[in-house]
Amino acid sequence: MNAPDNEVVTFDNVGLRYGPDREVLSDVSFTLFPGSFYFLTGASGAGKTSLLRLLYLAQRPSRGAIRMFGTDLITMARKKLPAYRRRIGVVFQDFRLVPHLSAFDNVALPLRVSGVREEDLRKPVADMLDWVGLSHRSEDRPATLSGGEQQRVAIARAVIGRPDVLVADEPTGNVDPEMALKLLRLFEALNRLGTTVVVATHDVHLLRKVPESLIMRLDKGRLSDPTGALRYPPRPDAPRETRT
Amino acid sequence: MSMKKPPTLGRKIARGFTRFGGERAAQLLPEARLAGPMPWVIAIMVTLVVVATAGGLAMRNIAETARAELAGGATVQVLEALPQERERQAQVVEAMLGSDPMVASIRRVPDEELDALLEPWLGADSESQAVPVPALIDVRLRGEVTQAALDDLQARIATRAPDARIDAQASWLAPVFGALTSMQYLALGLVMLLSLTSAAAVWLAARSALGTNRGTIEVVHMLGGTDSQIARIFERSIGFDATMGGAVGLTLGLGAILLLGRQFAALGSGMVAGGALGWLDWVIIAAVPLAAVALAMLTARLTVLSALRRML
Ligand SMILES: Nc1ncnc2c1ncn2[C@@H]1O[C@H](COP(=O)(O)OP(=O)(O)OP(=O)(O)O)[C@@H](O)[C@H]1O
Ligand SMILES: [Mg+2]
DSSP states (O other): OOSOTTOSEEEEEEEEOSTTSOOSEEEEEEEEOTTOEEEEEEOTTSSHHHHHHHHTTSSOOSEEEEEETTEESSSSOGGGHHHHHTTEEEEBTTBOOOTTSOHHHHHHHHHHHTTOOHHHHHHHHHHHHHHTTOGGGTTSOGGGSOHHHHHHHHHHHHHTTOOSEEEEESTTTTSOHHHHHHHHHHHHHHHHTTOEEEEEOOOHHHHHHOTTOEEEEEETTEEEOTTSOSSSSOOTTOOSOOOO | OOOSOOTTTTSOOOOOOOOTTSHHHHTTOOSOTTTSSHHHHHHHHHHHHHHHHHHHHHHHHHHHHHHHHHTTEEEEEEOOSSHHHHHHHHHHHHHHHHTOTTEEEEEEEOHHHHHHHHHHHHOSOGGGOSSOOOEEEEEEESSOOOHHHHHHHHHHHHHHOTTEEEEEHHHHTHHHHHHHHHHHHHHHHHHHHHHHHHHHHHHHHHHHHHHHTHHHHHHHHHTTOOHHHHHHHHHHHHHHHHHHHHHHHHHHHHHHHHHHHHHHHHHTOHHHHTTOOOHHHHHHHHHHHHHHHHHHHHHHHHHHHHHHTTOO
């Protein structure tokens, strides 16, 4: 392994286009470090979801290289991807809860997929639902939950397996500020345990709530680096907490 | 608002080896089983295959029984209009063949038996001799009935009974055997076509299930579910449908076989009796629904896997 082991993900000149149109992402290069907390901001349509899709292995880039956990993902055999996906927790912008499964079963899904025994997952799932304030709805299906409640189920599902990387696309878009803060604390707690967190948001107030976070900004598919900490090695003088 | 440390994050949950493919996984596909047409399609297919298989096997048994009965069999006809001369020649042939080393046994077919056989065509009053009836002698040879053996016998008989003609019994039945063989091929062809149709039906069902459950599949995929795990969910669901359909189909098919069997038995024909199914045949028939389940599950698996391969 020639990649430095203190990097989680490296994008090198990545470009992405859907079909023959112009590129949605261009020349995107950055490195994510273990245990760091990133916010990905940018206007609607800037390409945040597209970048995250590359990050959670839903999509291969049109050009460029992506390395994850020290392995080249571009040349990796398709059948090796599930093992990597299990190390990534995802909160989809549109939640993607399984409609006919209860909240409990939705949260338990990643654990079941990776072979956790029923008796080992019951309590963690119940505790997690309790944490996001949904223990009373654990048997209800997503359609009967409010938007914010669905979002919390989606977040619980993303973090339940304690992933190495958490990718969250607008995870607080549908909850009140108090719940948003609480969910952010959940991400921070996970982050302190070593998970690299990437949160896409256009809520600038959120950025201030995590003082140690780094900011990636997308503008029409190009990445700017206001905190100067994305490249490897990071600039030694990179301010760790530049805030407006 | 509590800011305590979130639960369970303190330790990793042990990953086990529990296979994700059982009841839990099956719940991912809501398409209520038995509500769809799949079990009924499979039931109908299994019914038809069971009947076709039974028919094919019965046909084969009939042919085999008949062949065994006719092997070494030949018939001497004495075609002579004058009853006295016919009777004389018949007795000469009986005497000759009775002492021939090539011949195992002979039996003169009694005239009453012949009359009974011919009655439907000639009317009860065949005593009138308006149509001369040949004398018939069944001959069973020691070895195989070859043309050479028949020619040899014919030559010897002809010296003393010029109106006697010897024929292999099997040769009379050659067209019948031909028809039986064709019907066996027909049955085999039907079984193959029905299997193909069933596989196509399962393929369509799996594709439509893939379509309606696309979102769920993508999610399981993104959560690190393997192709094989996802395929197993479908396999299980369709396997369940096929099992129900197979059970119903086998029951219906057996009902049809027994009904047909009873009707053929009522005909009282010795030939049809030879078509009765042996235990091995019943095993084959019982294996039809099992094969249907296996075929359905395999088809579902291959369909799902090939669709998944198009996803990253
Ligand atoms: N599957 C797709 N096919 C074609 N174009 C797409 C597809 N997904 C996204 N795009 C285009 O790519 C661009 C970036 O979209 P993306 O969803 O990444 O933006 P975003 O930053 O997440 O926006 P938002 O903040 O509204 O969620 C948009 O112009 C969008 O129209
Ligand atoms: Mg988006």
